[in-house]
Amino acid sequence: MSASPRVVVVGASAAGLATVEALRRKGHAGAVTVVGAEPYGPYDRPPLSKQVLAGAWPPERTRLRTPEVLDGLGAEWVLGDPATALDPLSRTVATASGRAVVGDAVVVATGARPRTLPGQERLKGVHVLRTLDDAAALRADLLDGARSGRGRLVVVGEGVLGAEAAATARGLGLDTTLVGPQRVPMEAQLGPLVGGLLADLHRTEGVRLRLGTAVAGIADSGSGRVRGVLLDTGEELPADTVLVAVGARPETDWLEGSGLEVSDGLVCDAHCRAAEGVYAVGDVARWHHEGLGRSLRLENRTNAVEQAGAVAGAVLGDERPYAPVPYLWTDQFGAKIQIHGLPSASAEAEVVEGAPGDGRFVVRFRRGNRTEGVLGWNMPKQARQWRREVSDAFAPPPPVPGSPVAG
């Protein structure tokens, strides 16, 4: 590769921006083009389900950089023009408007799109929450409903997004029900101990929980608007507004026919490389985590930025593998929860500092003598101190002396 490769970044969100910034920070002076599907410059998604949905922040406040700072990066931004195809051999990105953008390196940062329920697109009052426009539409519907006495919200999906949005909507005074197949919110991710405390928190704050129940579909009022949510028990939960938060799938449709391997994400090696000169970063990237010895795809804000640093390094010839300790946070009602590593429902969870009764504690998740994760509940600094134990579990094995560097 030339000393100053032309880099094309596909995706203008947090991961795309962070890639450009990391390239410049590492001294790359060559041409950089960013292609983005949305018409907006880089903005922050975590506040959408919290501050923006609550109305505490105007949407503009999610903008990640001022125009001056963006200008200072010296990149070309092609916005509102989704990529439609990638030829990995010539590293050419085709866009919806007919552009062909060629680079020496292409960084795929196209994120993920929300999963939906069959037929939901046809019905008014049914939402997903991923973009600024989604947040504005949902907020408008909730405010409208609250004003006109049609303020019943059903949130389908008890994962992190559904739980956060339910908490925010309840804070706006809406009659809010959270429904999903797990017994407690975020159970698969955080296990029964923490999930149970989240369930208590939501109940105390007035969220109705209908958990342990799968959703069969959305009921139509007959006039093109949602009437309720159908459960697989045959019951119908009446709803004026529905938020479907049942996860996301990586945005890889546009890579069909590229020859690149897609399997719940664009498949990459330990250096986030999908093919010679093609890399992936953020929600879309499935890469080999050498510390875990398996592939991983993370949908979180911190990974978008950390992985961007690794990808920028790889583009410029740094051969260190990307093996981070994952980090996620969520705010629900008064609880600020910080998660280092990868807790799971099957790990052994133990409160190691503070006490749930006091609303401040740290939980350690272990399997055998490996600490797979730590979670702080209103104890972020202490949780960060416990993170050291987690780092050991995620560190890649040291290279064997004399062996060739894995490529």
Place this chain on the structure above:
Amino acid sequence: MKITVDEDKCCGAGQCALIAPEVFDQRDEDGVVVLLDAAPGEEHHGAVRESAQVCPAAAITVDEDA
């Protein structure tokens, strides 16, 4: 270099305190960033720039000219 932090935006991730512990700390009670040195010496500038760029809440602003 002059650093400002937006406590209201801070999500308490502590990335900054990991990268530049001489410049950033976290409050014990809620993890919100504490700016230890708003005008650090040049030896910290690289770590400060990195902290600002990786901050998941975009809560750190660096004025290079100040």
